[in-house]
Amino acid sequence: MWLLLLVNLASKVAAILVVGAAPGAALGLWLLGDALVAYHVFVPRAQGLARMHRRFTTARREVWLTIDDGPDPQDTPQILALLAAHGAHATFFVIGENAGRHPALIRAITAAGHEVAHHTHTHPLVWFWCATPGRVTRELDTALATLRATGVTPTRFRPPAGIKNLWLASALRARGLTGIGWSARGLERWPGDASVVATRVLRGLSPGAILLLHEGPAVPAGIRVEAIRLVLERLDEQGYHCVVPGAEQLED
Ligand SMILES: [Zn+2]
Missing domain, CATH: 3.20.20.370 (Glycoside hydrolase/deacetylase)
Known part of the structure; x- marks a missing residue:
């Protein structure tokens, strides 16, 4: 779980760093981390937040x-x-x-x-x-x-x-x-x-x-x-x- 949150935080930091030069890329980076967390919350087969034996x-x-x-x-x-x-x-x-x-x-x-x-x-x-x-x-x-x-x-x-x-x-x-x-x-x-x-x-x-x-x-x-x-x-x-x-x- 902590790795997921770290990746999410890193995507936010990267977005802030590039927002001046490339606003489109910054938005993509900002959302990328959220999408990754959402995947592990909502997709039943995703195992990043809690292991579910299948x-x-x-x-x-x-x-x-x-x-x-x-x-x-x-x-x-x-x-x-x-x-x-x-x-x-x-x-x-x-x-x-x-x-x-x-x-x-x-x-x-x-x-x-x-x-x-x-x-x-x-x-x-x-x-x-x-x-x-x-x-x-x-x-x-x-x-x-x-x-x-x-x-x-x-x-x-x-x-x-x-x-x-x-x-x-x-x-x-x-x-x-x-x-x-x-x-x-x-x-x-x-x-x-x-x-x-x-x-x-x-x-x-x-x-x-x-x-x-x-x-x-x-x-x-x-x-x-x-x-x-x-x-x-x-x-x-x-x-x-x-x-x-x-x-x-x-x-x-
Ligand atoms: Zn049920």
Whole structure:
């Protein structure tokens, strides 16, 4: 992170130095540093501000199915039934507020042998990129307290839409949380039906992929749960198993 900020500062200094001789170049230099920081904040695969693992090591036909934004009283029980029917394991990146409303669902997820992970307390999609250290602390610690009250201590974290900020890496480190990204996502709100979503998330499928799908009311009707059902069926057809990898398996 400090290297990024240093490069940003250097671009500002360079812009000031050349502004008299070449105003156009100065403007370009001024914006260059900001563009670099923005890239590492908003682009999910960028690792400059906080590391988000995007694959795992495996010699078998295994993938990691991750389901964000729950728990949801309508979807989670259906998803748990599907996972059981397919002998699949998954990680649920849950929102703290939802967990507080439905603690029994958190206990049902863990009782079924799946992992519960941290996806912030309020899912602050709009302002997470510019959150102050205090707000980052509240997002992390309120959800941690909520989950601990259900008997879960998460070790993995995924920010909303993969957006990072300047304080995230140190805040995660202080709480023993590992950042997890994805190698493919369903993008359920993009055009298409459940089959299109399943095709999108399974495109370029290979062992060690981290697949991202969502549950809850933000997923369009007709895609809710159905996309996950199709993904599980197609993984079965291709001989893939859904596993939750250990810490030592995580890759960039
Ligand atoms: Zn989310």
